[in-house]
Amino acid sequence: MPFMSRPKTQIAAKTFAMLMCAFLLTATTGCTSAKSEMHTTAVNDPLEPLNRGVFAFNNALDRALIEPAAKVYNFLTPDFFRAGVQNFMRNLRTPLIVANNVLQGDFKGAGVASARFVINTVGGVAGLFDVAGANGMPFEPEDFGQTLAVWGFGEGFYLVLPVIGPSSLRDTAGLAVDTVADPVRLYAFNRDEEWIYYTRGIVEGLDTRARLVTAVRDMRRNSLDYYAAVRSAYTQKRRSLVRDVNPDAPKAQAVQYYDEGWE
Amino acid sequence: MTITLSRRLMIVGMALALLLPAGAAMADKRDDAAVGFVQKMGDIALTELTGKNITGKEREGRVRELLRKNFDVNAIGRFALGKHWNTATEAQRKEYLSLFEDMIVRTYAQRFGEYAGQQFNVKSAKAISERDSIVNSQVVQKDGPPVAVDWRVRNNAGNLKVIDVFIENVSMAITQRSDFDAVIQRGGGKVEALLESLRQRKK
Numbered sequence: 001m002p003f004m005s006r007p008k009t010q011i012a013a014k015t016f017a018m019l020m021c022a023f024l025l026t027a028t029t030g031c032t033s034a035k036s037e038m039h040t041t042a043v044n045d046p047l048e049p050l051n052r053g054v055f056a057f058n059n060a061l062d063r064a065l066i067e068p069a070a071k072v073y074n075f076l077t078p079d080f081f082r083a084g085v086q087n088f089m090r091n092l093r094t095p096l097i098v099a100n101n102v103l104q105g106d107f108k109g110a111g112v113a114s115a116r117f118v119i120n121t122v123g124g125v126a127g128l129f130d131v132a133g134a135n136g137m138p139f140e141p142e143d144f145g146q147t148l149a150v151w152g153f154g155e156g157f158y159l160v161l162p163v164i165g166p167s168s169l170r171d172t173a174g175l176a177v178d179t180v181a182d183p184v185r186l187y188a189f190n191r192d193e194e195w196i197y198y199t200r201g202i203v204e205g206l207d208t209r210a211r212l213v214t215a216v217r218d219m220r221r222n223s224l225d226y227y228a229a230v231r232s233a234y235t236q237k238r239r240s241l242v243r244d245v246n247p248d249a250p251k252a253q254a255v256q257y258y259d260e261g262w263e
Numbered sequence: 264m265t266i267t268l269s270r271r272l273m274i275v276g277m278a279l280a281l282l283l284p285a286g287a288a289m290a291d292k293r294d295d296a297a298v299g300f301v302q303k304m305g306d307i308a309l310t311e312l313t314g315k316n317i318t319g320k321e322r323e324g325r326v327r328e329l330l331r332k333n334f335d336v337n338a339i340g341r342f343a344l345g346k347h348w349n350t351a352t353e354a355q356r357k358e359y360l361s362l363f364e365d366m367i368v369r370t371y372a373q374r375f376g377e378y379a380g381q382q383f384n385v386k387s388a389k390a391i392s393e394r395d396s397i398v399n400s401q402v403v404q405k406d407g408p409p410v411a412v413d414w415r416v417r418n419n420a421g422n423l424k425v426i427d428v429f430i431e432n433v434s435m436a437i438t439q440r441s442d443f444d445a446v447i448q449r450g451g452g453k454v455e456a457l458l459e460s461l462r463q464r465k466k
Contacts, residue, residue, distance in 0.1 A: 041437045079406040228445030232438045240432035
């Protein structure tokens with residue numbers, strides 16, 4: 001893995017990783033490394049019966065409420081409006097992305113994300129326009145789940161969270177840390193304006209779901225076991241994001257080509 | 264001693280210097296072929312499969328023809344069945360491959376039937392093994408960001424075939440294999456469970 005070759009951050013990260021390992025994963029399967037997972041297509045899912053239950057609940061909720069809302073949103077709003085919403089939401093996330101870039105030892109990524117934040121906030125009307133993206137500084141999502149992976153944590157096991165959807169033990173821990181550290185949340189709660197935080201959550205969720213309308217419909221229609229197909233797709237996607245952390249690596253390297261099973 | 268060593272290194276270095284450009288040029292040529300192959304396939308698909316004035320049956324027929332010409336359907340099918348290929352009987356394998364092809368044909372006929380003006384741009388290719396290259400392309404939608412589509416193209420003595428498609432870094436072959444494996448496992452480890460599920464889909 002390219003990101004394993006950063007000696008300076010490695011020492012601190014290793015120590016911290018070991019502490020976290022002892023603390024975080026004692027109750028579970030132990031610390032399988034993120035490295036070994038990169039070369040397999042297998043997904044560890046010991047809680048499958050429970051996960052399938054939560055997945056069925058999420059799916060019912062989605063069909064009854066979330067998907068119709070996303071379709072209405074797509075129908076009622078023009079493209080430029082939805083693009084503006086996404087840009088604004090991404091801009092609000094950027095401080096957290098910078099923090100994760102730094103924790104991953106990806107200082108180049110942190111630089112790009114910081115520049116994006118300044119350029120889009122100042123020149124893009126408080127983040128409504130992605131001026132930086134149009135000028136060769138694309139948005140790169142980073143979260144604490146990915147940071148934990150860079151530090152060597154394995155996924156632990158696959159987990160379906162209520163309402164939120166597919167995750168893993170590691171990504172759930174990452175989500176918890178990102179939530180606690182989220183500047184928007186801190187700001188809203190400090191000012192006793194919690195509605196800001198909740199509104200942001202709903203808009204972000206709607207925006208994400210609205211972009212997935214076709215993909216989800218395709219997946220439901222074309223899979224025999226929708227749960228298993230989503231589990232595989234989610235895991236592949238997360239692993240590709242983790243492989244992506246090296247800023248010097250060409251984009252294509254984020255795809256893993258498996259030779260097992262090909263003639 | 265040191266002189267011989269550095270001389271040896273020099274010879275190795277010179278040899279490498281001579282070899283490298285040749286190797287790179289060969290890879291370039293192969294990459295160009297793969298890019299051209301995917302571009303041509305995309306162009307044909309967009310002109311022949313997206314028309315609104317053809318029947319569903321016609322579209323399926325054209326998809327099947329294009330699929331057989333450009334994809335190694337049997338290799339993909341085998342991969343998608345994974346370890347269960349070994350436990351399947353000869354008759355089961357035959358039926359499975361036929362049902363698998365039908366499923367892909369239906370899926371893509373439906374997708375092209377819903378075509379809404381997306382554009383297809385092939386960007387570049389990169390050799391990843393002796394026979395295989397990855398061709399990077401983008402599907403540009405009218406609304407929303409472009410979708411990254413990568414093609415794993417296998418070169419069998421000049422005969423090019425797609426063996427996997429990655430949509431936003433998610434391999435269709437691997438997703439399919441997980442899907443099929445789950446169906447078989449939940450059906451008591453029997454390949455018959457998958458065949459039955461695929462037969463149901465056909466109806």
